[in-house]
Amino acid sequence: MxxxxxxxxxxxxxxxxxxxxxxxxxxxxxxxxxxxxxxxxxxxxxxxxxxxxxxxxxxxxxxxxxxxxxxxxxxxxxxxxxxxxxxxxxxxxxxxxxxxxxxxxxxxxxxxxxxxxxxxxxxxxxxxxxxxxxxxxxxxxxxxxxxxxxxxxxxxxxxxxxxxxxxxxxxxxxxxxxxxxxxxxxxxxxxxxxxxxxxxxxxxxxxxxxxxxxxxxxxxxxxxxxxxxxxxxxxxxxxxxxxxxxxxxxxxxxxxxxxxxxxxxxxxDGEGSTKIVTITVKGTKTKKDAEKATRVIANSQLVKTSLYGQDPNWGRIASSVGASMIAGLDPDKMEIILDGVTFYNGKRIDVPAKKKAKVYKNKYVDIVVDVKAGKEEYSMFTCDLTKRYVEINAHYTT
Amino acid sequence: MxxxxxxxxxxxxxxxxxxxxxxxxxxxxxxxxxxxxxxxxxxxxxxxxxxxxxxxxxxxxxxxxxxxxxxxxxxxxxxxxxxxxxxxxxxxxxxxxxxxxxxxxxxxxxxxxxxxxxxxxxxxxxxxxxxxxxxxxxxxxxxxxxxxxxxxxxxxxxxxxxxxxxxxxxxxxxxxxxxxxxxxxxxxxxxxxxxxxxxxxxxxxxxxxxxxxxxxxxxxxxxxxxxxxxxxxxxxxxxxxxxxxxxxxxxxxxxxxxxxxxxxxxxxDGEGSTKIVTITVKGTKTKKDAEKATRVIANSQLVKTSLYGQDPNWGRIASSVGASMIAGLDPDKMEIILDGVTFYNGKRIDVPAKKKAKVYKNKYVDIVVDVKAGKEEYSMFTCDLTKRYVEINAHYTT
Incomplete structure (x- = not known):
């Protein structure tokens, strides 16, 4: 109501x-x-x-x-x-x-x-x-x-x-x-x-x-x-x-x-979406860098499809951060936390199966990347990319 | 062979x-x-x-x-x-x-x-x-x-x-x-x-x-x-x-x-693709502008899904060109040609149904945008966005 x-x-x-x-x-x-x-x-x-x-x-x-x-x-x-x-x-x-x-x-x-x-x-x-x-x-x-x-x-x-x-x-x-x-x-x-x-x-x-x-x-x-x-x-x-x-x-x-x-x-209400995702990039040198990296993650079709598949594929997130070309990025220092679970911290963390099974499972998903190069951060909301999205938009009009 | x-x-x-x-x-x-x-x-x-x-x-x-x-x-x-x-x-x-x-x-x-x-x-x-x-x-x-x-x-x-x-x-x-x-x-x-x-x-x-x-x-x-x-x-x-x-x-x-x-x-071989698309933006002031606009079109999920749906939705292409923020763009001069058929030339062209029915139907699709602001151009290849793409990438790994 x-x-x-x-x-x-x-x-x-x-x-x-x-x-x-x-x-x-x-x-x-x-x-x-x-x-x-x-x-x-x-x-x-x-x-x-x-x-x-x-x-x-x-x-x-x-x-x-x-x-x-x-x-x-x-x-x-x-x-x-x-x-x-x-x-x-x-x-x-x-x-x-x-x-x-x-x-x-x-x-x-x-x-x-x-x-x-x-x-x-x-x-x-x-x-x-x-x-x-x-x-x-x-x-x-x-x-x-x-x-x-x-x-x-x-x-x-x-x-x-x-x-x-x-x-x-x-x-x-x-x-x-x-x-x-x-x-x-x-x-x-x-x-x-x-x-x-x-x-x-x-x-x-x-x-x-x-x-x-x-x-x-x-x-x-x-x-x-x-x-x-x-x-x-x-x-x-x-x-x-x-x-x-x-x-x-x-x-x-x-x-x-x-x-x-x-x-x-x-x-x-994102077309066909099944997940509501908050993406935060923190620890950047500038606010602009944080925003840039956040937007590249939020727009990656590969990240978005992995959310739909409930597959915590942190590698695609790491690659997106790299592709954003932000200053001071050192992959050996970066940390990637999905739904509160650290999957990467300079190196891959071996997450126990039981813990891993809960990640990306709820409707609300939380992605945090800590670049550890500064003190700025940026957050945005996005949703996943689903088969339904393709259906809706393949025949919208004309 | x-x-x-x-x-x-x-x-x-x-x-x-x-x-x-x-x-x-x-x-x-x-x-x-x-x-x-x-x-x-x-x-x-x-x-x-x-x-x-x-x-x-x-x-x-x-x-x-x-x-x-x-x-x-x-x-x-x-x-x-x-x-x-x-x-x-x-x-x-x-x-x-x-x-x-x-x-x-x-x-x-x-x-x-x-x-x-x-x-x-x-x-x-x-x-x-x-x-x-x-x-x-x-x-x-x-x-x-x-x-x-x-x-x-x-x-x-x-x-x-x-x-x-x-x-x-x-x-x-x-x-x-x-x-x-x-x-x-x-x-x-x-x-x-x-x-x-x-x-x-x-x-x-x-x-x-x-x-x-x-x-x-x-x-x-x-x-x-x-x-x-x-x-x-x-x-x-x-x-x-x-x-x-x-x-x-x-x-x-x-x-x-x-x-x-x-x-x-x-x-x-694009994951799940059904269309091979050549996108050309011409008539821009600089080569860089032509490339920028071409890439925005090529990366638009909405354009890519309309290709999959065989729906010549030129409005999404026009919007992509506008979003690319290139210099000298005047929507009242721009021309959009899909598979050889002009759909927009400063204003919408009423394409006969018979002609329209052939557009986006073949495996090879040709998108041309003429900005009419200069003499530079750029072309690139891309493919469509399909339900199969989402399937492939939702569960690729981990």
Missing amino acids: IKISLPKGFKVSGMHSGMKKTKKDIGLIFSQSKCVAAGVFTQNKVKAAPVILTQQILKKNEGINAVIVNSANANCCTGKQGMIDAKKMVQITSDCLNVGMNNVCVCSTGIIGHKMDMEKIIAAIPQLVDTLSYKKEAVLDFARSILTTDKDVKIKTISVNICGKKVMIIGVCKGAGMVHPKMATMLAYILTDANIEQKALTKVLKETNEVSFNAISVDGDMSTNDTVILLANAQAGNELIKTGTKEYDEFKSGLNVVLQKLAQDIVE | IKISLPKGFKVSGMHSGMKKTKKDIGLIFSQSKCVAAGVFTQNKVKAAPVILTQQILKKNEGINAVIVNSANANCCTGKQGMIDAKKMVQITSDCLNVGMNNVCVCSTGIIGHKMDMEKIIAAIPQLVDTLSYKKEAVLDFARSILTTDKDVKIKTISVNICGKKVMIIGVCKGAGMVHPKMATMLAYILTDANIEQKALTKVLKETNEVSFNAISVDGDMSTNDTVILLANAQAGNELIKTGTKEYDEFKSGLNVVLQKLAQDIVE
């Missing part, structure tokens, strides 16, 4: 427009009072039209009232028509809500390179506006409307006490194809009734995103459509949160809980 | 020592007259002991008479004992052949982190020496002895006319796990009776390796054991081949044919 409640002043809706066969495929977020907003977007050079447009709108900094999101079609590689369609989505939404065009963000996820079915979208938007609600069922409708290959909705709420005022945060996201994180589309919407200044909001999203969504992704978020939007409408009535204060830290902890949970949900 | 004949003055052998259950697992190359030698090795920071030792031996530049190779055990992450064992293999081989320890190279491939079964190896080497032969069956024995997950031997011979003299080149290699090329171990032995100076030999191996084995690999050869060794024993009696001459170019063309064929054989 997911605990669901929207922060004050927010309403959402989600429905089936007809782009998908039967499932919900379009959703709306609305706050009557303008929100301070921050966003994190894909670094991919091929950006979908709605990504480019939303970045432009956020830059104008006129406050955000709404976000219109569709699944089923990414509106990417759609040329000039794609931008016309994205703008049309913003325009109709702003018209129906009676807010400005610079107060509405737009997101799309789904297949690349197909013209948007604007007829269905145009017909749906007024209905989305009519069904806006703060109720749990509406949140579930919205959460469902943004899904693609996800098995289930991903929602996390938390309340934080800021100087005696209860501040609510809710996060809703989609994303499942994280086995090869570079390519996965991830959308996340974080809504809060906190009263927080722009500078603090931008900073807190950047910082928490780094250790959550970015820690399940390679080289930043590299799909064409990845978007994280954080909206704060100040309805909680707390004193303005500024950077460098106790209140900032409190808000950040709360936000961190939400983002961490959603990031783990995405990994857990 | 593979055409097999050894260049003059070379003998080889291969046998079952007992490290593998029944298959051949140790082999020997021998030339009575000392060879000029060149090598290309893995860039991985975790290098197997035999790689380090062979690099040291080649540096001494005292000429090479023999190479001893075992499969079943990579002798990697084996600490000081690993180096002792590699040296022992060289020492016993040199003793049995009555040549110097600096005239013998050693290679290993197989599982990482296990102590070598030296008893079996020590017993096998004299038998390998006794069975050395220039005959076809011996070449097949040697080729079999170096295999791990390969489906079959990989051998290519060619003869080149250098100033009226017939020069022979044979290449024998192993390597199959090229679906994720960073991690695949590849061993290749190229033997020739050419008379060629050291400088020319080193240069010609570097140049031909770049467009063959390196074009099926990511970021150089990143397994712990990758080794390519080229030996020339001058028995053909041709005039000394030097760099910058017509003879150099002739020898290079011949060598290129051998290496290209072996590289393609490795891709064709």
Whole structure:
């Protein structure tokens, strides 16, 4: 049972427009009072039209009232028509809500390179506006409307006490194809009734995103459509949160809980995955080195298949660390610990069969590599590579 | 039927020592007259002991008479004992052949982190020496002895006319796990009776390796054991081949044919693969950009699974190119051509169903991306990602 409640002043809706066969495929977020907003977007050079447009709108900094999101079609590689369609989505939404065009963000996820079915979208938007609600069922409708290959909705709420005022945060996201994180589309919407200044909001999203969504992704978020939007409408009535204060830290902890949970949900929903894996590389000279080595392990098909096979093949991990080309690596000093059991420590450890039999057997797996060359470390989440993943992705579309 | 004949003055052998259950697992190359030698090795920071030792031996530049190779055990992450064992293999081989320890190279491939079964190896080497032969069956024995997950031997011979003299080149290699090329171990032995100076030999191996084995690999050869060794024993009696001459170019063309064929054989034998894919990115500002984009496409699990599913999902290719972050990329100019059919040219092309049905259907697939930002290009070979790959690698070992 997911605990669901929207922060004050927010309403959402989600429905089936007809782009998908039967499932919900379009959703709306609305706050009557303008929100301070921050966003994190894909670094991919091929950006979908709605990504480019939303970045432009956020830059104008006129406050955000709404976000219109569709699944089923990414509106990417759609040329000039794609931008016309994205703008049309913003325009109709702003018209129906009676807010400005610079107060509405737009997101799309789904297949690349197909013209948007604007007829269905145009017909749906007024209905989305009519069904806006703060109720749990509406949140579930919205959460469902943004899904693609996800098995289930991903929602996390938390309340934080800021100087005696209860501040609510809710996060809703989609994303499942994280086995090869570079390519996965991830959308996340974080809504809060906190009263927080722009500078603090931008900073807190950047910082928490780094250790959550970015820690399940390679080289930043590299799909064409990845978007994280954080909206704060100040309805909680707390004193303005500024950077460098106790209140900032409190808000950040709360936000961190939400983002961490959603990031783990995405990994857990990794296409066909059977294992949730935390990979930590420690003892490196720099943080960057730790991250580099962690990402090479997390992206090794050979490591990922051995996790699926429940085979603690530490040699593939050693080889990945070597391939990451980090500074100061001495194989004769390195230690590799799988689910708490040391398999290699300068040399192979003869692990008793009984102990070995328990490694990689649980759903949650823990891989630690200690390079013993310094004091930095980095962790990330990933999942295994399974036959089911190949099945899902061999025939996804076209 | 593979055409097999050894260049003059070379003998080889291969046998079952007992490290593998029944298959051949140790082999020997021998030339009575000392060879000029060149090598290309893995860039991985975790290098197997035999790689380090062979690099040291080649540096001494005292000429090479023999190479001893075992499969079943990579002798990697084996600490000081690993180096002792590699040296022992060289020492016993040199003793049995009555040549110097600096005239013998050693290679290993197989599982990482296990102590070598030296008893079996020590017993096998004299038998390998006794069975050395220039005959076809011996070449097949040697080729079999170096295999791990390969489906079959990989051998290519060619003869080149250098100033009226017939020069022979044979290449024998192993390597199959090229679906994720960073991690695949590849061993290749190229033997020739050419008379060629050291400088020319080193240069010609570097140049031909770049467009063959390196074009099926990511970021150089990143397994712990990758080794390519080229030996020339001058028995053909041709005039000394030097760099910058017509003879150099002739020898290079011949060598290129051998290496290209072996590289393609490795891709064709990719674990569980059903497709052989040539990926070309052209129209980039720099060669490096072309290579970068090609490698991102070649390593995308999503592209590889769509190849397996025979689904011409060009959107995943577009997204990969964007993720490669190359300079001057404009999605509105880019063209994507799959098996000769343009699917995207600034915008999606509506390909007739009949035409589309033929794409990705043959064993040999051709992916071309034209970035239209410059004049450089790069090609590489890869294969698809299949359920069989996951099966093979989920339970390979330990």
